[in-house]
Amino acid sequence: MKLYHYWRSSSSWRVRWALAYKKVAYEGVAVDLLSGESDSETHLARHPFGYVPVMEIEGQMLTESLAMIRYLEDVHPKPSLLGEGLNPIARARIVELAETINADTQPLQNLDPQFLHSDDPEKRKAWAKHWIVRGLTAYERLCSKTAGKFSVGDSLSVADLCLVPQLYNARRYEVDLSPYTTIARIEKNCADLESYRASEPSKFEPKKV
Amino acid sequence: MKLYHYWRSSSSWRVRWALAYKKVAYEGVAVDLLSGESDSETHLARHPFGYVPVMEIEGQMLTESLAMIRYLEDVHPKPSLLGEGLNPIARARIVELAETINADTQPLQNLDPQFLHSDDPEKRKAWAKHWIVRGLTAYERLCSKTAGKFSVGDSLSVADLCLVPQLYNARRYEVDLSPYTTIARIEKNCADLESYRASEPSKFEPKKV
Numbered sequence: 001m002k003l004y005h006y007w008r009s010s011s012s013w014r015v016r017w018a019l020a021y022k023k024v025a026y027e028g029v030a031v032d033l034l035s036g037e038s039d040s041e042t043h044l045a046r047h048p049f050g051y052v053p054v055m056e057i058e059g060q061m062l063t064e065s066l067a068m069i070r071y072l073e074d075v076h077p078k079p080s081l082l083g084e085g086l087n088p089i090a091r092a093r094i095v096e097l098a099e100t101i102n103a104d105t106q107p108l109q110n111l112d113p114q115f116l117h118s119d120d121p122e123k124r125k126a127w128a129k130h131w132i133v134r135g136l137t138a139y140e141r142l143c144s145k146t147a148g149k150f151s152v153g154d155s156l157s158v159a160d161l162c163l164v165p166q167l168y169n170a171r172r173y174e175v176d177l178s179p180y181t182t183i184a185r186i187e188k189n190c191a192d193l194e195s196y197r198a199s200e201p202s203k204f205e206p207k208k209v
Numbered sequence: 210m211k212l213y214h215y216w217r218s219s220s221s222w223r224v225r226w227a228l229a230y231k232k233v234a235y236e237g238v239a240v241d242l243l244s245g246e247s248d249s250e251t252h253l254a255r256h257p258f259g260y261v262p263v264m265e266i267e268g269q270m271l272t273e274s275l276a277m278i279r280y281l282e283d284v285h286p287k288p289s290l291l292g293e294g295l296n297p298i299a300r301a302r303i304v305e306l307a308e309t310i311n312a313d314t315q316p317l318q319n320l321d322p323q324f325l326h327s328d329d330p331e332k333r334k335a336w337a338k339h340w341i342v343r344g345l346t347a348y349e350r351l352c353s354k355t356a357g358k359f360s361v362g363d364s365l366s367v368a369d370l371c372l373v374p375q376l377y378n379a380r381r382y383e384v385d386l387s388p389y390t391t392i393a394r395i396e397k398n399c400a401d402l403e404s405y406r407a408s409e410p411s412k413f414e415p416k417k418v
Contacts, residue, residue: 048350048351062301064304064309066304067302074300074301091280095275095276096272099276102308102312103311106312107312107313107317116339127325138258142272
């Protein structure tokens with residue numbers, strides 16, 4: 001199994017984290033989002049938008065981080081990231097929180113809509129901040145009813161794997177995170193995990209020559 | 210079970226369709242997106258963004274259409290919408306296609322980013338078309354490898370439930386759908402289903418007085 005990824009991409013981190021948590025071996029292939037490599041013919045053959053991550057499974061290319069995590073859950077069910085063994089409402093809460101980031105925050109704050117919106121770097125930054133603040137405000141309200149140690153109860157789930165990399169993006173855009181007290185507690189508990197440390201961006205930062 | 214929804218909302222249609230396909234009884238409550246009702250305190254207490262749909266289950270409010278479909282699949286597993294019985298790659302393809310619409314198309318073409326982008330109706334329309342064309346182009350390429358009668362093989366799945374309502378939005382924005390030949394075949398097969406006819410927008414259009 002290969003994972004095409006970029007060290008700072010929040011969606012890439014989700015999948016690296018899932019692989020580390022489930023202790024699945026893979027070959028990581030860095031795709032540079034800044035040099036134009038991600039928009040090369042080679043990479044567009046892997047992903048219609050030229051995005052990362054892409055998972056290569058038996059020669060097939062799979063896009064969408066949540067599809068990769070669904071695949072990993074089926075092939076390596078334990079430890080579960082989708083709430084196996086929880087009741088249907090708790091399992092639905094995991095999807096609700098994951099999609100609050102995956103669908104309603106990350107794609108909106110991403111570079112493509114920023115650049116379609118404006119040529120002005122300040123306007124792009126304001127655009128990204130708007131969607132991140134909106135998304136985290138919703139997440140905080142939703143998770144304050146479901147969180148234990150993690151976003152839903154006391155087990156790590158795909159909701160946490162979406163949330164924490166989004167916080168990394170939030171800091172890059174200088175979003176004030178102080179209003180999000182439940183989120184802060186969840187992040188602290190995540191940062192104690194070995195799978196977090198094995199997957200977080202700085203671990204994959206290209207060495208300066 | 211109650212479903213707060215709006216007749217033309219594509220995400221609402223996904224959930225109405227899932228309910229009809231699984232033959233689950235529910236009470237539908239219309240929330241008007243045009244009159245300001247969706248941004249009222251009452252509705253913001255149900256959904257942090259003031260969006261529809263919202264599913265009320267035992268007094269709890271659940272947001273995110275894919276979370277509702279996850280819940281319905283757990284409580285009413287048959288007929289499956291998430292590829293029960295298929296191999297892990299096919300199940301992942303269902304998620305990949307669903308998220309290509311749910312995360313990478315619909316939120317970007319939605320009204321909130323349109324209005325944050327521009328006060329000019331023509332610019333808003335161009336914005337929406339851009340994301341719809343990009344999303345459907347990706348979907349066509351991906352589903353051309355997986356489709357049978359429906360997006361993945363010969364069984365209806367959540368991928369189809371995301372795709373077909375997005376086509377309804379595409380027509381509202383006058384997107385040329387002629388390049389998408391696999392998608393056209395899938396839509397035709399969907400339109401033959403009783404659950405499609407029971408859930409499609411015109412069925413829920415408010416009567417003119």
